[in-house]
């Protein structure tokens with residue numbers, strides 16, 4: 001297994017915390033130079049301090065960009081430089097009734113979740129093709145397939161990523177560049193932890209009971225019946241971006257604990 005990332009540089013959108021940070025940390029610990037991203041200088045600086053503490057040998061830098069603000073994206077693209085691995089990770093969701101979801105809410109989720117990946121891939125794929133090496137990975141979601149009714153707008157953006165990723169992989173034909181998508185299941189990030197704690201406080205249940213109830217009612221097909229760890233997602237992402245995944249292109253890999261169901 002070749003997990004050698006030395007002499008490679010990765011940009012991970014939305015990576016000051018959560019799944020994005022876990023991917024950045026794992027890549028950094030395997031020798032990859034990583035570029036972290038968040039919306040404020042403070043959050044980026046804090047994440048870089050944390051990364052240096054956790055991976056002292058890490059090569060890293062940070063770029064501030066709010067993907068909801070299109071006026072910030074050109075500056076980011078100019079500062080990015082040469083990137084071998086692009087992880088389109090940033091994603092936001094609004095837990096909302098379909099009839100109460102405004103156009104602005106739809107547009108914001110589309111901009112951040114889909115257009116960030118469109119713009120970054122458009123800027124970086126050409127140089128990857130010239131170099132004849134590169135990895136683009138989209139972080140979609142189990143919601144791309146499950147489309148929960150309280151997360152319709154979010155789910156639609158995550159389904160769109162499957163088409164975008166597949167289409168882009170077609171542009172890499174005959175090269176050593178790959179474009180793939182990873183579909184995580186419900187994952188224990190700070191947001192999920194806050195959700196569990198809030199429900200536990202409201203209902204008087206323990207956090208373990210809330211988690212059990214969530215999987216019983218909201219994710220009944222899940223085979224693992226628990227939240228995934230960010231490390232479980234990062235491990236799969238690292239493999240897909242590694243030299244060893246050279247024959248995996250145009251694929252959508254579910255790391256959903258079985259929640260989506262189905263044979264494939």
Ligand SMILES: NC(=O)c1ccc[n+]([C@@H]2O[C@H](COP(=O)([O-])OP(=O)(O)OC[C@H]3O[C@@H](n4cnc5c(N)ncnc54)[C@H](OP(=O)(O)O)[C@@H]3O)[C@@H](O)[C@H]2O)c1
Pocket residue numbers: 013014015016017018019020037038039040043044065066067068089090091092112139140141142143183184185186187188189190191192
């Ligand atoms: N967690 C899950 O259960 C789950 C399940 C399936 C799929 N996913 C997908 O996995 C990806 C990561 O999810 P996560 O749960 O780790 O997310 P998260 O914890 O909400 O991510 C927070 C990160 O995103 C950054 N961010 C948020 N909005 C941004 C924006 N407009 N521009 C730039 N950065 C922004 C934050 O930066 P700052 O706060 O520093 O600005 C922070 O680094 C998303 O695409 C999500 O849809 C998550």
